[in-house]
Amino acid sequence: MRETLLDVFTAVDADYADIRYEENKKTVISYEGRELRKIASYTTSGGHLRAYADGGKAISSFTDLKRAGSIAQASIASAKLIAKHRDKQLQLADAPVVTGTFLLSPKKDPRTLSLKEKKELLAHYNTIILAEPKVITTVCEYDEFYSHRTFVNTDGTAVEYELLIVNIAGLIVVKEADLVQQVRFAFGGNDDYSKLLNREEDLEKRIARACELLGAEPAKAGVYPVVLDPDEASVFIHEAFGHLSEADGLQNNPSFREKLQMGTVLGNPVLNVSDDPHLLDYPGGYLIDDEGVRGCRTRLIKEGVLTGRLHSRETAAEFGEPLSGNMRAVDAHFTPIIRMSNIFIDPGESSFEEMVASIDDGYYLVGAKGGQTSGDQFSFGAQWGYRIVNGRLGSMVRDINMSGELFSTLQAITMVGNDLLFSERGGCGKGGGGPMQLNRKSGKGAPHIKVDTVTIGGTE
């Protein structure tokens, strides 16, 4: 394949070009309640080409490899058209030429197991959930994604590499009278099938939480101090700060570039944040990105001070900062964009009990329930929570959404726990100027943290 792709470049008049070709295999099995709604195992393929010419850039996705040559020519023409409309040429930072093959060796490889075996494991967990009388339905999904990618560029980089991630995840939906509540669960998050096995006890705990939620009161609207559990804190750092550490979001946004210069004090000295694709046990792990650059750990915040940023070759050149190896595409339909790998808040020194004891009137919020960010504004939900009154955990609360502004909220993080935990399921949606890319291979971790001020929405 490498030779086939390199042939495309023979008649190319470009400053730089690259092609990524993929063969992807997916297995998806899904129960909804007692019903098996989806079972599929299939293969897709396709390519993506990027061309830089005269300081302009054009990209193209295609499914017919035979057309790659003509697509390359059309892309170069488009890149030259762009160049005519630009005062400043786009440039790429120099990157080491990489050649070789980067293959995975999972402890228990899901690709070697039968569809029947995977279905039976999923059915087993689904049956456990359905045994609880308050459960009215479930979503129980097995998701396995394998990608074999070949990447070549005109600099001489030519690599083959693999991605593999397997998960079981879903929803437990319970009902009492007219009240319906749901709690999420997820196992897995890397290439090892054995992480999906023997998780009955974890599932039982989640079922119990869902049932407890039926007796919880809605959160009350207002501004409060909160303690976030590791899952919720990791969503906060991913959504609120992580996306602003992706340089493509700042590249053409002058006011944010100004606000996020290296050395800016963003938080208290207790706050340290890193991104690390080499943590291969977690969902965002990989060895090489989709721009042919090796991934590396980036210290984003050190003792409250901005010290690093996530880059493509293009943004690294523009910002004059080091490469980080964070350019990734979900599949061949998409161009690579800058994505967090495994972002996490480094552990601090506080205990959970100390954080709760420091709050007179607030909330303890548990379990991520999705989030959204726009620049420095963020909003995300919690699966459940507890009132904190006079330094003690109180009654359970439900229907919790919080929002805020990044810079003031980072400053409001005053305690960081000593109990770093990574979520087993990642996932992140980002458009990056193109269609939304939902990336399975995005990890996040955090210890418990205390935030002094958060706005909580509620119906009362």
Place this chain on the structure above:
Amino acid sequence: MTDLIKLATSQVDQAELYWHREHKIDVRYENYTLQRISENDLSSAALRVIDKRRIGLSCGIAPDRAEFLEEAKAAAQYGGKAGFSFSTTRKFPIVTAYDDNTAAQTSQELVLLCEAVKERIARARPDIALLIQCQASTEQITVETTDGAFGDHRFTKLALSFGAPIKGAGIGVYKHKTSISPFGAPEELVEEFLEWYGWTEQASTPRTGRLPVILAPEASLLLTLPLCAGLSGEAIVKKTSPLTKRVGETILSDKLTIIDDLLRPGDPQSRPFDDEGVPCQTLVLVENGLLRTYLLDLHSAAKLKKASTGNGFKRSLFASGTEVPPRPWPGHLVIKPGQTPYREMIAALEEGILLTGGMGFHSGNYTQGVFAVQALGFHIVDGKVRGRLDRTMVAGTIYQDLLDIRALSKEQRESPGGLAPYILVDSLQVAGARKR
């Protein structure tokens, strides 16, 4: 008949092929500068088979892939019980959604449209980081079954978006226009953008408490997302919907009539058939506040012993595309307009909110009609816009709070997934300035 369907006829009880082809050119400006041109030429296909009453799915890039049928058969071997049959229909409503001029658009022509928008806005606001995106696409969807259904639909779309982040804040003001045919710089939309952007110069936080809220068309998701989750035949089958057994009852204000109109001439969202080859229609979902019907695909219709409403689409809130199995989902939601000019709505408010968007729609208990979002929009005081909302959340339950609607605007604009007027809601719970 494609070779794949011919082959499937002799090997499985039923088969359904969905084949999507797309050619798209996309031009993007950032901070007034042409940043990127992309051109995609993609094909994808999905094959569902029912064999021995069990269903399986396979996907690929085109129907001619050798393993296609074998993979679907293997999946069906362990698959769930089908409970329904694939479509048999070959006759569909006539829908006009294709324009040769859009299909022939070049990247140069899209650049010219963007340049016209850029020059117009640059004259008024050279100080902002203007973003423009323009896409011209031609798509073709073919659905064919072993039971005789065959549908082939080609449509074009020209989509223009422009806007800018607010200086010093993460959010921005953005405007959108779509059509099946080429158009010039949309002057009215540019004017509205400039007015709204001007309103963002000041930040303002309303008091915590119940306040009247005007939902702009851009924020209609606050209503339509929970509503569609509740109207989904799947939620009715699972009994998780708060609208179960409520057809004929009042669920929203009597001022609201909501239609899923997939047959609007000249609309890129219009479709003669859904992704299961079932004819689409103009479907009244809510009429003067009364619930009229649910959204049904083949699966949920069979469970409820009804006919599909032609709403089996390969999309949902979190996913879309060929690999996604069809689910009940609206195609083009139209909220009927009222009589009130929207500026009169603003002028009538002592204190209130003009909500133009929200963050976190999906993180609340939206399937039950509950929302709690970070409010994007404007704070209104004494009938005038005081500034953009800052540190504000809006929360409620559509089946309670949207029973009381004061007025609908006479203006009807593009909204996420359809058309909507401005909707003046009597009051919603607002979390703003500290009140404790």
